[in-house]
Amino acid sequence: xxxxxxxxxxxxxxxxxxxxxxxxxxxxxxxxxxxxxxxxxxxxxxxxxxxxxxxxxxxxxxxxxxxxxxxxxxxxxxxxxxxxxxxxxxxxxxxxxxxxxxxxxxxxxxxxxxxxxxxxxxxxxxxxxxxxxxxxxxxxxxxxxxxxxxxxxxxxxxxxxxxxxxxxxxxxxxxxxxxxxxxxxxxxxxxxxxxxxxxxxxxxxxxxxxxxxxxxxxxxxxxxxxxxxxxxxxxxxxxxxxxxxxxxxxxxxxxxxxxxxxxxxxxxxxxxxxxxxxxxxxxxxxxxxxxxxxxxxxxxxxxxxxxxxxxxxxxxxxxxxxxxxxxxxxxxxxxxxxxxxxxxxxxxx
Amino acid sequence: xxxxxxxxxxxxxxxxxxxxxxxxxxxxxxxxxxxxxxxxxxxxxxxxxxxxxxxxxxxxxxxxxxxxxxxxxxxxxxxxxxxxxxxxxxxxxxxxxxxxxxxxxxxxxxxxxxxxxxxxxxxxxxxxxxxxxxxxxxxxxxxxxxxxxxxxxxxxxxxxxxxxxxxxxxxxxxxxxxxxxxxxxxxxxxxxxxxxxxxxxxxxxxxxxxxxxxxxxxxxxxxxxxxxxxxxxxxxxxxxxxxxxxxxxxxxxxxxxxxxxxxxxxxxxxxxxxxxxxxxxxxxxxxxxxxxxxxxxxxxxxxxxxxxxxxxxxxxxxxxxxxxxxxxxxxxxxxxxxxxxxxxxxxxx
Numbered sequence: 001x002x003x004x005x006x007x008x009x010x011x012x013x014x015x016x017x018x019x020x021x022x023x024x025x026x027x028x029x030x031x032x033x034x035x036x037x038x039x040x041x042x043x044x045x046x047x048x049x050x051x052x053x054x055x056x057x058x059x060x061x062x063x064x065x066x067x068x069x070x071x072x073x074x075x076x077x078x079x080x081x082x083x084x085x086x087x088x089x090x091x092x093x094x095x096x097x098x099x100x101x102x103x104x105x106x107x108x109x110x111x112x113x114x115x116x117x118x119x120x121x122x123x124x125x126x127x128x129x130x131x132x133x134x135x136x137x138x139x140x141x142x143x144x145x146x147x148x149x150x151x152x153x154x155x156x157x158x159x160x161x162x163x164x165x166x167x168x169x170x171x172x173x174x175x176x177x178x179x180x181x182x183x184x185x186x187x188x189x190x191x192x193x194x195x196x197x198x199x200x201x202x203x204x205x206x207x208x209x210x211x212x213x214x215x216x217x218x219x220x221x222x223x224x225x226x227x228x229x230x231x232x233x234x235x236x237x238x239x240x241x242x243x244x245x246x247x248x249x250x251x252x253x254x255x256x257x258x259x260x261x262x263x264x265x266x267x268x269x270x271x272x273x274x275x276x277x278x279x280x281x282x283x284x285x286x287x288x289x290x291x292x293x294x295x296x297x298x299x300x301x302x303x304x305x306x307x308x309x310x311x312x313x314x315x316x317x318x319x320x321x322x323x324x325x326x327x328x329x330x331x332x333x334x335x336x337x338x339x340x341x342x343x344x345x346x347x348x349x
Numbered sequence: 350x351x352x353x354x355x356x357x358x359x360x361x362x363x364x365x366x367x368x369x370x371x372x373x374x375x376x377x378x379x380x381x382x383x384x385x386x387x388x389x390x391x392x393x394x395x396x397x398x399x400x401x402x403x404x405x406x407x408x409x410x411x412x413x414x415x416x417x418x419x420x421x422x423x424x425x426x427x428x429x430x431x432x433x434x435x436x437x438x439x440x441x442x443x444x445x446x447x448x449x450x451x452x453x454x455x456x457x458x459x460x461x462x463x464x465x466x467x468x469x470x471x472x473x474x475x476x477x478x479x480x481x482x483x484x485x486x487x488x489x490x491x492x493x494x495x496x497x498x499x500x501x502x503x504x505x506x507x508x509x510x511x512x513x514x515x516x517x518x519x520x521x522x523x524x525x526x527x528x529x530x531x532x533x534x535x536x537x538x539x540x541x542x543x544x545x546x547x548x549x550x551x552x553x554x555x556x557x558x559x560x561x562x563x564x565x566x567x568x569x570x571x572x573x574x575x576x577x578x579x580x581x582x583x584x585x586x587x588x589x590x591x592x593x594x595x596x597x598x599x600x601x602x603x604x605x606x607x608x609x610x611x612x613x614x615x616x617x618x619x620x621x622x623x624x625x626x627x628x629x630x631x632x633x634x635x636x637x638x639x640x641x642x643x644x645x646x647x648x649x650x651x652x653x654x655x656x657x658x659x660x661x662x663x664x665x666x667x668x669x670x671x672x673x674x675x676x677x678x679x680x681x682x683x684x685x686x687x688x689x690x691x692x693x694x695x696x697x698x
Contacts, residue, residue, distance in 0.1 A: 021506050143504060147684065151500060154664050154685025155492060155657045157370050217690025291687070293656055297648045304642050308504045315503050335496065335684055336503025338640070341566025 001344045004028040004317065007073060007100065009091065010080035011035035011048065011061060013174075014105050017310040018078050020049050023056060027342035028317070030056070031074050034065045065091075069098045076101040076321055078313055083107050083203045085116040089123065092134055096126045101320050102134045103313050109136025110146070111207035111329055113214075124327035133323040137316055137330055139308030140166060141204035141211070144285045144299075145268055147330045149208075150215040152287055152295045159216060159291035164208070165269040167283050168302045169276050170251055171239045178242050182230060183274055185249045190230040201228050202270050205256035209266050213258060215331050218266075221259040229253045237275040250274055315339055318346030350693045353377040353666065356422060356449065358440065359429035360384035360397065360410060362523075363454050366659040367427050369398050376691035377666070378406060380423050383414045414440075418447045425450040425670055427662055432456050432552045434465040438472065441483055445475045450669050451483045452662050458485025459495070460556035460678055462563075473676035482672040486665055486679055488657030489515060490553035490560070493634045493648075494617055496679045498557075499564040501636055501644045508565060508640035513557070514618040516632050517651040518625050519600055520588045527591050531579065532623055534598045539579040550577050551619050554605035558615050562607060564680050567615075570608040578602045586624040599623055664688055667695035 006022060008015045011033055022028055033045055041063045046053040048061065062068055077095045079102055082088040088106040095102045112120040127134050136142070145164040153159050170177060177183075180200040182190045193199040206224045213220050233250040236243070244250060251273025258266035276283055283302045289295035319333040330336075339346065355371060357364045360382055371377055382394055390412045395402040397410065411417055426444045428451055431437040437455040444451045461469040476483050485491070494513040502508050519526060526532075529549040531539045542548040555573045562569050582599035585592070593599060600622025607615035625632055634651045638644035668682040679685075688695065 024507070139504060143500075148500070150686045151492075151497070151684045153687035155488060155652045155660050156687045157656055157660045157663075158373070159687045159689060216687045217694065219690075293653050295648065295652065296650075297646065299644065299646045301645075303504045303644065307506055307642055311504050311506045314506075330684075331686075332683055334681055335500045335679075337499045337680075338502035338505045338508045338565045340508060341568075345566065 001347075001349070004076070004321070004343050004347060005031040005074045006317065007032040007034070007068070007077040008080065009034045009065065009077055011037070011040055011045070012080065013306060014309060015078065015080035016049060017306065018080065018314050019045055020051070021310055021314050023049075023051065025339055025343055027344035030059050032068045033059050033061045034063065034068055035061050036063050065094065069094070071098075073098070074100050076103065076317055078103050080105045080313075083200070085109050085112045085119050089119050092123055093126055096123070096130050096132055096134065099130050099132055101132045103316055103320055104134070104136045105138050105309060105313060106136055107138065107141055107203035108207055110138065110141035110204065111211045112136065112327070114206045114210035120327055127327055128325045131325045133320050133325055133328050135316060135320045135328045135330070135333070137312050139303055139305055139312055141208045142312050142330060143308070143336070144303060145204070145270070146208040146211040149212050149287050149289075150331065152289060152297060153216050153291070155293070155295065156289060157292045159289055161265050161267070161290040162212060163267040163269065163286070163288040165286040165288070166302060167276070167281060168272055168305065169283050170272050170274045172304070172306065174241050181252045181272055182249050183251055184242050184244045185230075186247070187230050187232055187249060190249045194228055199228065199252070201252050201254045202272065205254070205268050208268060209256060209258035211329060211331060212266055213260065218260040221262060225257045227255050231271060231273045233279070235278055237278055239274050242274065244274070311338070312336055318343060322348045350696070350698070353425070353670070353692050353696060354380040354423045355666065356381040356383070356417070356426040357429065358383045358414065358426055360386070360389055360394070361429065362655060363658060364427065364429035365398060366655065367429065367663050368394055369400070370659055370663050372398075372400065372405060374688055374692055376693035379408050381417045382408050382410045383412065383417055384410050385412050414443065418443070420447075422447070423449050425452065425666055428453045428455070429662070432549070434458050434461045434468050438468050441472055442475055445472070445479050445481055445483065448479050448481055450481045452665055452669055453483070453485045454487050454658060454662060455485055456487065456490055456552035457556055459487065459490035459553065460560045461485065461676070463555045463559035469676055476676055477674045480674045482669050482674055482677050484665060484669045484677045484679070484682070486661050488652055488654055488661055490556045491661050491679060492657070492685070493652060494553070494619070495557040495560040498561050498636050498638075499680065501638060501646060502565050502640070504642070504644065505638060506641040508638055510614050510616070510639040511561060512616040512618065512635070512637040514635040514637070515651060516625070516630060517621055517654065518632050519621050519623045521653070521655065523590050530601045530621055531598050532600055533591050533593045535596070536579050536581055536598060539598045543577055548577065548601070550601050550603045551621065554603070554617050557617060558605060558607035560678060560680060561615055562609065567609045570611060574606045576604050580620060580622045582628070584627055586627055588623050591623065593623070660687070661685055667692060671697045
């Protein structure tokens, strides 16, 4: 059996991390990489990744996706370019129409029916027409605040309320994330950023809440309510990428609520900040279910975001290739799992 | 669409608990119950469950499975009679040959390929021939020490070692479990019981270890090594069902090890005892993965065994009905989840 052939579209931190992970696996090869960044176009992925090529086939990064998409180029594409379904959608359709399965890192694609039902329908129809599957996943949305919650309700006879909490550190992240989360702003500038929409914060609450609700059979009474509050530091904090003074914003405490039968039944709590331990905050992921039985799950420290998303996308490759054609979510597929053997052993042909 | 029709075979603590749970759900009905116990045969399930019938159809418990198995009697059977594949197997085949999907509580059936590969093949072939699916599940094996572990590896780029630990209380359990676990014996009698095989302990380590190994792509170097040590109480302990003196056995500390490439890579730690808190033992479920990243997950207190198994079996009904024909494991199916809406909404027709 031939190696599983993987195309990577987007070679930033996520896409290049997936490449690095794939190169350590057997039964799989990277068959093409598309990226627009002038510093990467035309270079070997091995040079960019700073690792020896060994017996892997050479892959030169191209910015021309159309030239790359020759018949048979790939069994599956890892699309790591966007956060929003609207932005990812034309790229997904292009891949689907070439008969290529797709895994997208776009947070909204983890449950596109939540905010883009029409695009979800279109992707589903196209995927069925071309006989491929499309999945959005990552560490969150994709696992921590949704799939893991749903899984734990499987041990419950009944469920009254759910809280998913992710308390994590932003220290490893670079300028783009600092800007999205408002780190380093004054509280006033943070407030203005919220008003003018420039603080994206975490993308994914509507998707996670809807995935949980649909998964267990609750009907949401309306859109997910969201709030973002600045986490104002009382001490100076410093990372590799940013330095803030006491009184500045160290991060963003984002919360979301899903209402079911008029009651707040699904709560999302997601404070993210640089150097949380400086003020005694312990990072972790928490799932609390009030039901029969109650469930109190914690993961300490939290599963790190970057490597977690990279692993989830790579590890779901077999499930997506094996799935019946169409748009899938993590609710539809067998559980993610590490791939420590030959990836070809996972593929049903 | 008609209600999902469920037959329950075995109306002990598990089977009757599943009935009680099903009666609170919509879109599903209990279409037959088989049980051998003289105190239950011939009685209404509502009388046995001590709950009003309301508008549910009457169900009289019968000991005659053949009389019960008329065409169309059920979409799925919940088989709660055995722990071992060999004992469950003829019952499973009988159901399969009537075109009925099966969920078995038999611990070995959670991964029958581990210890009964020939029977697993036979069940798989029969299920395919008759167009139905068969699954073994429960809280453990089925979720805590296997599926949850596999799921968490999904966030890992690589995995070196895995430890699954379940520290639970036996206080809610009755005489049968006390006997299997050796509670109330002297340490000497416990030793003799181990020698003559009368202390079954926990059934499921070979299944859980193999499910994890197969799931992530590790090849086990041989059978799972198991040990059972008495937990000797230094204080008197007492439950509804048993009273022990200081110096008696309060429970059993069972451990298992799966070797991969000559190294102990999968460890199972499962101490079970009555009233653990009397000597400061905190109950809980723990998954520890040493890998990239490390994972430290805990559930405190542990998911209770009885209600957990009941919930897992009932909650997996839609996934088993929807599955392609054959013998399935929890690795093959979409994640378990609570069923809070109409069960018919989950069935793909």
